[in-house]
Amino acid sequence: MLLSQLFGKTQKETPREADTISHRLLLRAGMIEQVASGVYSYLPLAQRIIRSIEAIVRDEMNKAGGQEVTLPVLQPIELWQKSGRDRAFGESLFTLTDRKGQSLVLGPTHEEVFTEMVKRHVQSYRDLPLMLYQIQSKFRDEPRPRGGLLRVREFTMKDLYSFDQDEEGLDQSYQKMARAYQNIYRRSGLNAVMVEADSGAIGGKESHEFILPAESGEDEIVSCTLCGYAANMEKAAAVKSRLEEEEEKPLGEVFTPGKKTIEEVTGFLNLEKEKTLKSVFYNADERLVLAIIRGDYEINETKLKNALKVSRLTLASHEDILRAGIVPGSASPIGLKEILVIADDSVLSGRNFVAGANRPDHHLLNVNCPRDFEADLVLDIARVREGDPCPRCGGNLKISRGIEVGHIFKLGTFISERLGAYFTDASGSQHPIIMGSYGIGIGRLMAAAVEQNHDENGIIWPASIAPYQVYLCPIFAGNTGVSDAAENLYHALEEGGISTLVDDRSESPGVKFNDADLLGLPLRITISPRTIENRCAELKWRDEKSSSLLPLDGLAEKVKSFLQARSTAKSGT
RNA sequence: CGGGGUGUAGCGCAGCUGGCUAGCGCGCAGCGUUUGGGACGCUGAGGUCGGAGGUUCAAAUCCUCUCACCCCGACCA
Numbered sequence: 024m025l026l027s028q029l030f031g032k033t034q035k036e037t038p039r040e041a042d043t044i045s046h047r048l049l050l051r052a053g054m055i056e057q058v059a060s061g062v063y064s065y066l067p068l069a070q071r072i073i074r075s076i077e078a079i080v081r082d083e084m085n086k087a088g089g090q091e092v093t094l095p096v097l098q099p100i101e102l103w104q105k106s107g108r109d110r111a112f113g114e115s116l117f118t119l120t121d122r123k124g125q126s127l128v129l130g131p132t133h134e135e136v137f138t139e140m141v142k143r144h145v146q147s148y149r150d151l152p153l154m155l156y157q158i159q160s161k162f163r164d165e166p167r168p169r170g171g172l173l174r175v176r177e178f179t180m181k182d183l184y185s186f187d188q189d190e191e192g193l194d195q196s197y198q199k200m201a202r203a204y205q206n207i208y209r210r211s212g213l214n215a216v217m218v219e220a221d222s223g224a225i226g227g228k229e230s231h232e233f234i235l236p237a238e239s240g241e242d243e244i245v246s247c248t249l250c251g252y253a254a255n256m257e258k259a260a261a262v263k264s265r266l267e268e269e270e271e272k273p274l275g276e277v278f279t280p281g282k283k284t285i286e287e288v289t290g291f292l293n294l295e296k297e298k299t300l301k302s303v304f305y306n307a308d309e310r311l312v313l314a315i316i317r318g319d320y321e322i323n324e325t326k327l328k329n330a331l332k333v334s335r336l337t338l339a340s341h342e343d344i345l346r347a348g349i350v351p352g353s354a355s356p357i358g359l360k361e362i363l364v365i366a367d368d369s370v371l372s373g374r375n376f377v378a379g380a381n382r383p384d385h386h387l388l389n390v391n392c393p394r395d396f397e398a399d400l401v402l403d404i405a406r407v408r409e410g411d412p413c414p415r416c417g418g419n420l421k422i423s424r425g426i427e428v429g430h431i432f433k434l435g436t437f438i439s440e441r442l443g444a445y446f447t448d449a450s451g452s453q454h455p456i457i458m459g460s461y462g463i464g465i466g467r468l469m470a471a472a473v474e475q476n477h478d479e480n481g482i483i484w485p486a487s488i489a490p491y492q493v494y495l496c497p498i499f500a501g502n503t504g505v506s507d508a509a510e511n512l513y514h515a516l517e518e519g520g521i522s523t524l525v526d527d528r529s530e531s532p533g534v535k536f537n538d539a540d541l542l543g544l545p546l547r548i549t550i551s552p553r554t555i556e557n558r559c560a561e562l563k564w565r566d567e568k569s570s571s572l573l574p575l576d577g578l579a580e581k582v583k584s585f586l587q588a589r590s591t592a593k594s595g596t
Numbered sequence: 597c598g599g600g601g602u603g604u605a606g607c608g609c610a611g612c613u614g615g616c617u618a619g620c621g622c623g624c625a626g627c628g629u630u631u632g633g634g635a636c637g638c639u640g641a642g643g644u645c646g647g648a649g650g651u652u653c654a655a656a657u658c659c660u661c662u663c664a665c666c667c668c669g670a671c672c673a
Binding site: 032035036038041042057112113114115132134165222230241337499533538551553 | 609
């Protein structure tokens with residue numbers, strides 16, 4: 024391809040809205056363009072990258088036993104009402120009305136429509152197991168798109184669904200997908216880690232995410248360097264410290280004028296935070312609940328939400344709390360009636376805590392659970408803290424950030440039961456099909472690849488997903504020796520099956536080299552009067568500093584073998 | 597939805613205490629000189645100043661409403 028013919032220009036300056044590295048670089052490289060908030064166009068270079076990623080994904084899905092189909096984006100809302108997920112998705116669901124007044128949904132995911140199809144074709148256990156997938160557009164009206172391609176409202180996703188007759192079958196399908204996903208990231212030149220994930224309010228027992236470590240990532244990851252335990256913060260657990268044993272002392276009260284927060288109260292009473300109980304009120308599906316936790320911990324709202332089995336959970340406002348006749352800042356579960364109390368198990372880890380007295384400017388001393396109050400539920404609802412002990416081995420837990428580039432779920436029978444997707448087993452009885460769901464965002468993967476592979480000059484594409492392998496850079500092309508050599512090499516490379524982008528513009532060397540760095544193709548080959556003097560060309564790998572001169576004779580063949588050698592070294596095969 | 601911010605040429609920005617022909621840099625077109633890490637000179641094209649309404653002799657500039665976009669939070673299979 025001639026650069027002069029390529030649609031999409033590089034830019035020196037970054038559009039103002041771009042904050043995230045991948046967003047800036049992809050915009051500057053002329054690869055993507057924003058059309059609306061969270062909606063992007065892909066220009067030719069990006070399109071080639073996307074195609075390469077899709078090819079790898081498709082290959083791994085096929086190898087794992089998946090069969091590709093294409094199901095519609097446009098889906099009747101009834102399907103979503105049947106599964107009940109129209110409510111779970113709520114505002115995120117893009118809906119529209121056709122000319123007959125019929126409501127349709129732009130699919131945010133495709134469990135329903137796949138299940139509906141499978142239901143008509145699968146009656147017997149002999150039809151199982153089954154794995155179907157597609158690479159298709161998804162639409163989600165995200166509250167806030169962000170980070171360029173990292174969180175968008177329209178995106179391409181590979182989604183595969185597994186259908187099995189029993190748990191063992193599901194386990195096998197799940198393992199196959201976990202392996203396929205790891206192959207995909209390895210082949211794409213990306214270093215993704217598999218972590219335990221929250222499976223959401225609806226659906227399955229087990230779920231994992233694949234996370235690319237990156238500062239710009241939205242997900243917090245908890246990991247243990249000792250034993251390899253890794254989990255999304257939403258799901259992560261840690262061992263909680265136990266406080267020193269002491270006798271239960273009698274309940275008392277203390278005057279704490281104007282002291283409301285844990286900091287103020289502990290400062291005033293000269294106490295450690297861990298000797299207090301923190302009371303936090305939430306609106307859980309319209310109902311006020313009290314969560315209580317030891318003062319040195321914070322509440323993990325995902326865990327709380329799951330424990331309460333609600334779909335909406337928001338922090339209660341002062342007004343909400345006052346309306347219930349409670350004193351914000353001095354609240355505690357003691358003597359509270361008619362409010363659901365859920366406690367973190369840390370409240371059982373010590374004795375004689377300080378807690379609110381439920382009257383202004385007073386706190387209680389020596390509060391003990393269950394002597395002074397009982398919780399309706401006691402379980403782990405705490406956020407893991409940096410350095411907390413690992414739940415597996417006791418090692419120190421670390422917290423880092425990452426981008427979610429894949430998510431796999433054991434869905435179970437939630438959808439199949441609601442949509443009536445049953446099969447007949449060998450003994451003739453009916454069972455709901457057991458499902459799994461496995462998604463990977465293609466565009467996000469591209470952006471994440473940039474987040475992970477760049478330097479101050481631009482992108483450094485892993486060769487397997489690079490839009491072209493070679494940036495052929497003739498300089499002073501007015502020189503016929505240079506232009507002839509470049510043209511010969513270009514043809515030889517193309518004939519050898521090596522995709523090449525030729526910078527045939529009459530720009531100065533500096534401009535060309537800077538664009539080469541920005542676009543990030545793996546290998547730059549420069550031909551100039553200086554190099555052809557010795558019948559040579561200069562080769563420089565994007566991810567290396569130094570360059571080398573090699574004879575033009577037989578260069579295409581050599582380049583081919585270099586590229587092959589590198590790709591086998593990278594993929595570790 | 598709450599908080600903060602921005603809309604002026606393809607991109608980045610200035611102008612905004614009301615003042616006349618709306619500027620600068622990059623990019624773009626033409627010509628010439630250059631050229632191993634974002635060259636230079638000359639000439640030129642390109643703008644309903646996000647939109648609507650208002651105040652005024654006069655609005656990019658002041659007022660009201662509105663739309664879009666970005667960031668933080670809420671939210672997020």
